[in-house]
Amino acid sequence: MRTYNFFAHDVPYWIIMATVPFIRHWRLTLFFLGPLWAMWPAYFLVNNRFAWLDFYLGTTLLAACAICFAWMSAWMPWDDIDRLVRYLTSPRADRKALRHFDKRWPAYMESAGLSRKSLDGSGEIVVPPLYGLEFNELRQLVVRPGMLLGQTIDDWEAALEKLRTATGALRARCITDDHRTGLAIVFSFDDALAETSKLELPANEVAISTDTAQLGFDEDGNPWNLDLRISTLTAGATGAGKGSVMWQTIVSQGPNVAAGLVQLQGIDLKGGMELSLGLPMFTRYATEMPEAVVLLEEAAQQCKDRAKRMAGISRMHHATVDEPMVMIIIDELANLVAYQTDRDLLRRAEAALAILLTQGRAVGFYVFGFLQDPRKEVLKMRNLFPQSIALRLDSAEEGAMMLSHDxxxxxxxxxxxxxxxxxxxxxxxxxxQVTRVRAAYVPDEQIREAAELFPAPHRLPIVVPDIEPKPTRRTRTRAEGSEAA
Incomplete structure (x- = not known):
């Protein structure tokens, strides 16, 4: 049974729900039941002489309460009831904090630059109205303000950091409606992502979706599910946790890898330092630049061939053993497309990646790239990744490159x-909407266990063709030139 705690006593939820309308509409309650309550002193005085009043007043009071409750509940919104229940059952400190915030609201608005002088010329300072103020289940303060005439969501987002500092919150975020004409501001005073989480490996016998994968949790305590049917770019400084995102993406598809529905292809140009722990799960694996270029070019050609086979049959790929979903994992993407001295290999890698990023989604070829520096000078094709994950970065400009200025x-x-x-x-x-998330930690032991449980059905070697060196034109010396003359 759902209960609430009142003064260390568990009170059934239905009792609270039955009393809330009377508290909410106390004037109507007083109008209906006031006369009866006024008769109680007289009842106690004459009870011994007029015992029939006991039955009369008791039944009348119960009937009046039932009629009043039914009438009020018929038109009172249940959201208002739940909101009032949360307020009444919240700790006293929360209620005090809400009253303090409501009292300080004009000062917050003026300090953030969201108030202004009245347009009627009276010189009165006008502040945005406060329509809602409550703590949610996660003890986050949810504020629902109104906007003054001429204000936009951008004005509130620009003042968000000032509001966060003024309220002493750890984080503040704007949640807007679909039309960006209304908003709610959520202030978090406790960090729900402070602790590291760990997810268990999926069972080999259980069918796993190839569409999404849980990588961790968001700041509201909900599972963070990543869309696997979109090429994804993850950027983060050294030690920001790119490995957690990478390996959680990989091991989440373990049963599908073992069943042949998902094919993993890996590129690790750091000598295999990262991906070699889970090597048995990869169908193809490259640690040198020539191998990586061949892997990408052959994947791009397979992408084109599959598109021809699907033409006129289906517009979206469905993973099968014969036509598996291909996930290309590239660790330190900058080593592949920026930090190479061989310009020919660099050009070929960029061309193959462009094909996979622009044509691979419908036919089941997806690139998951990881890098430290998201600047265009490092990754020219950054905008070709439809989905981005921004971990800890060095500047706000880099965050805007990965997500957006908004x-x-x-x-x-x-x-x-x-x-x-x-x-x-x-x-x-x-x-x-912007969502703060944290990827679950994947230790080395869990990676090795996944590699043992979910090996790829087969391995495809990468054959690098022998390239004959280009003939160089011999230049004649000055002495040879004079002799020829």
């Missing part, structure tokens, strides 16, 4: 993520 204004401050919280980052949800 996301930074809405609270995605990647440069403020502590070094003590690897795996914490920001993503854009399907509705465009």
């Amino acid at each position: 996301a930074v204004r809405a609270g995605a401050r990647c440069e403020n993520i502590p070094k003590s919280q690897p795996g914490v980052g920001y993503v854009l949800a399907d509705n465009g």
Whole structure:
């Protein structure tokens, strides 16, 4: 039974629900039941002489309460009831905090630059109205303000950091409606992502979706599910937790890898330092630049061939053993497309990646790239990745490169993520809202266990063709030239 705690006593939820309308509409309650309550002193005085009043008043009071409750509950919104129940059952400190915030609201608005003088010329300072104020289940303060005439969501997002500092919150974020005409501001005073989480390996016998994978949790305590049917770019400084995102993506598809529905292809140009722990799960694996280029070019050609086979049959790929979903994992993407001295290999790698990123989604070829520096000078094709994950970065400009300037204004401050919280980052949800997330930690023992449980059905070697050296034109010396003359 659902209960609430009142003064160390568990009170059934239905009792609270029955009393809330009377508290909410105390004037109506007083109108209906006031006369009866006024008769109680007289009842006690004459009870011994008129015992029939006991039955009369008792039944009348019960009937009046039932009629009043039914009438009020018929038109009172249940959201208001739940909100009032949360307020009445919240700790006294919470109620005091809400009253304090309500009292300080004009000062917050003026300090953040969201108030202004009245347009009627009276010189009166006008502040945005406060329509809602409550603590949610996660003890986050949810504020629902109104906007003054001429204000936009951008104005509130620009003032978000000032409001966060003024209220002493650890984090503040804007949640807007679909039309960006209304908003709610959520202040978090406790960090729900402070502790590292760990997810268990999926069972080999259980069918796993190839569409999404849980990588961790978001700041509201909900599972963070990543869309696997979109090429994804993850950026983060050294020690930001890119390995947690990478390996959680890989091991989440372990049963599908073992069943042949998902094919993993890996590129690790750091000599295999990262991906070699899970080597049995990869169908193809490259640690040198020539091998990586061949892997990408052959994957791009397979992508084109599959598109021809699917033409006129289906517009979206469905993973099968004969036509598996291909996930290309590239660790330190900058080593592949920026830090190479062989310009020909660099050009070929960029061309193959462009094909996979622009044509691979419908036919089941997806690239998951990881790098430290998201600047265009390092990754020219950054905008070809439809999905981005921004971990701890060095500046707000880099966060805007990965997400957007609007996301930074809405609270995605990647440069403020502590070094003590690897795996914490920001993503854009399907509705465009900024969400703070943390990837679950994947220890080396879990990677080795996954490699033993979910090996790839077969391995495909990478054959690098022998390239004959280009003939060089011999230049004649000055002495040879004079003799020829």
